Amino acid sequence: MAEGDNEQLVEKFYAPLYRFGLSLSRKEADACDLVQQTFCTWAAKGHQLRDKSKVKTWLFTTLYRDFLAKKRHDARFVETENEADFVEPLHIAPSVVESIDAAIVQKALHLLDERYRAPVTLFYMQQHSYREIAEILAVPIGTVMSRISRGKAELRTALSDTTALEARKIVRIEGGQAHG
Amino acid sequence: MDNREAYSILSLHRPEEPALDEGRLQEALRKVEADPELAQWWKAERELDAIIAAKLTSTQLPADLKSRLLSPAPMRTRVVRSSWSRAVLAAAASIVVLGVIFSSWRGPFQTAVSLADYREEMVSFIKVPPNLELQSSDLARLKTFLEKADAPAQFALPKNLQAYEPVGCRVLRFRRHDVSLVCFKIGGDRLAHLFVADAKSVPTKGSASAPVFAAENDWMTATWTENGQSYLLAVRGDRAAAERFLGDS
Numbered sequence: 001m002a003e004g005d006n007e008q009l010v011e012k013f014y015a016p017l018y019r020f021g022l023s024l025s026r027k028e029a030d031a032c033d034l035v036q037q038t039f040c041t042w043a044a045k046g047h048q049l050r051d052k053s054k055v056k057t058w059l060f061t062t063l064y065r066d067f068l069a070k071k072r073h074d075a076r077f078v079e080t081e082n083e084a085d086f087v088e089p090l091h092i093a094p095s096v097v098e099s100i101d102a103a104i105v106q107k108a109l110h111l112l113d114e115r116y117r118a119p120v121t122l123f124y125m126q127q128h129s130y131r132e133i134a135e136i137l138a139v140p141i142g143t144v145m146s147r148i149s150r151g152k153a154e155l156r157t158a159l160s161d162t163t164a165l166e167a168r169k170i171v172r173i174e175g176g177q178a179h180g
Numbered sequence: 181m182d183n184r185e186a187y188s189i190l191s192l193h194r195p196e197e198p199a200l201d202e203g204r205l206q207e208a209l210r211k212v213e214a215d216p217e218l219a220q221w222w223k224a225e226r227e228l229d230a231i232i233a234a235k236l237t238s239t240q241l242p243a244d245l246k247s248r249l250l251s252p253a254p255m256r257t258r259v260v261r262s263s264w265s266r267a268v269l270a271a272a273a274s275i276v277v278l279g280v281i282f283s284s285w286r287g288p289f290q291t292a293v294s295l296a297d298y299r300e301e302m303v304s305f306i307k308v309p310p311n312l313e314l315q316s317s318d319l320a321r322l323k324t325f326l327e328k329a330d331a332p333a334q335f336a337l338p339k340n341l342q343a344y345e346p347v348g349c350r351v352l353r354f355r356r357h358d359v360s361l362v363c364f365k366i367g368g369d370r371l372a373h374l375f376v377a378d379a380k381s382v383p384t385k386g387s388a389s390a391p392v393f394a395a396e397n398d399w400m401t402a403t404w405t406e407n408g409q410s411y412l413l414a415v416r417g418d419r420a421a422a423e424r425f426l427g428d429s
Contacts, residue, residue: 010249019239029350032245032311039249040308097228105235124233129197141200145192152191155232 010039013059016125020060023109023121024067038063056127060136064118096163108158116151123148183218186211190222248309293355295383295394295403302359303396303414305352306373310361312348322349322362331358335376335409339427344372357381364425366415372425375412384410391426393419402426 014035021031041062049058105124109117122133133148134141181204189199189208199205212219314325319337327333331351344364352359352375359377366372377384386392388406391413395401400422402413415421 007250010246014246014249015241016237018241018245019236022239023236027313028242029311029313032242032248033305035245036249036308036311097231100231100235102235102239105232106239109236121236124229124236126233126237130192130194130200145200149188149192152229156228159232 006039006043009042009055009059013056014039016127017059017063019125020118020121021063021067022106023117024064026110034063034066037066041066057132057135060122060128060132061138064136096160099163100159104159104162108155108162111158111162112151112154116147116154119144119147120151120155123152181207181211183211183215186218187221190218191225242311248311293383295385295392298354298382298384299394299396299401299403299412301354302352302361302373302375302412303399303401305361306363306371306399306414307397309371310350310363310373312363313350315348317345317347319346319362322346325349326351326360329358331360332376332378332409333360335360335374335411336406337374338411338413338425341372341374341413341425344425347371354382366425370416373414375414377410379405379408379410382410384412393422 017035017038018031021034022028025031025034038059042059046055046058049055109121112120118137119133122128122136128136130141130144134144137144139147185204186208189201189204190212193199193205193208212222313329314322316322316325323333323335326349329351341364344366347363347365349360349362352361354377357377359375359382362374362376364372364374384403384405386402386404388404391402391404393400393402395418396414398416399414400417400419402411402422404411413422413425415425
């Protein structure tokens with residue numbers, strides 16, 4: 001693949017890949033590593049991809065596999081199947097909705113159980129169909145949907161908790177003596 | 181279809197994407213028309229989904245990430261393991277599986293790691309310029325950062341490395357243990373990388389007075405142990421390139 005194509009690819013996908021990497025790894029430096037490694041792998045193996053319409057899925061799949069490989073390397077990571085039935089999402093108060101920002105969303109995503117974090121992030125990035133998410137995560141589409149369903153419910157709880165925590169931090173700084 | 185089932189279908193419905201079960205979706209949509217409470221829930225659900233999606237995609241990007249990706253080095257460098265080391269890893273994985281099987285009567289299983297594993301993994305982090313968590317030329321500031329991150333921070337630099345200016349640091353993980361990485365500018369774009377870990381957690385060999393040298397592709401590494409800390413210095417080049425930064429701390 002030509003140098004110019006690589007540049008276009010970086011231009012188009014580095015931001016969503018970084019955001020996906022950040023939600024997985026929780027650390028900016030690790031997310032940067034994942035993105036860098038993904039493009040290195042592309043530079044080395046991208047020519048093997050025959051269907052160029054699959055580049056986006058290929059890049060996300062590669063990043064996710066690298067993350068899993070690193071994680072398994074670091075500590076034994078057991079993927080368990082414990083798919084729950086649909087859980088009715090928690091109602092979120094309007095005050096919570098108003099105070100949601102990018103940092104709070106990332107913090108809330110980090111609180112999610114490992115198996116829900118990746119599909120929920122991909123769902124909210126709105127760049128992938130359910131089939132593509134299933135392909136990236138290498139799980140059946142039904143599993144993806146039940147994980148997103150459960151993960152969305154968990155995310156709402158996490159958003160409420162995180163927003164409350166952030167509000168307490170603000171009170172502590174402004175008030176100087178509030179308990180937190 | 182009860183409300184619970186309708187919630188389940190509607191919360192995952194994306195208008196732009198064909199439903200997996202169109203019949204059940206249509207049934208859920210009819211239920212929305214007939215049930216104001218369900219309709220109100222779905223409206224709030226979609227609004228919140230839109231807010232979360234918008235906030236997620238507005239996550240700030242590191243200022244230099246794009247330029248680093250577009251710089252020639254990362255696209256040309258290939259960070260993959262050799263087929264030999266893949267075979268070794270495959271063999272190691274088999275040993276791990278056997279170990280887990282036997283652990284029921286042999287106590288908790290500890291994965292054996294070698295100095296070569298540690299060296300290879302640490303060098304793999306720096307084959308492309310590492311992403312640093314804190315960039316600073318102030319060593320004291322870097323140590324404070326590492327201390328706050330509960331990573332090894334009470335380390336002593338080799339005498340000759342003290343003359344060089346640090347550029348930053350980050351915390352890495354090796355087999356569940358924190359490893360501090362501090363990078364030093366050694367001329368031009370070149371960096372020397374010092375990895376510090378608790379000596380009990382990584383299999384470093386050598387002592388402060390007699391470091392052990394080993395090549396890792398085009399990198400030369402020196403490892404030693406001093407006051408309970410394990411050190412690994414990595415620079416591009418030969419043994420002489422590494423030796424010039426050493427000397428008793």
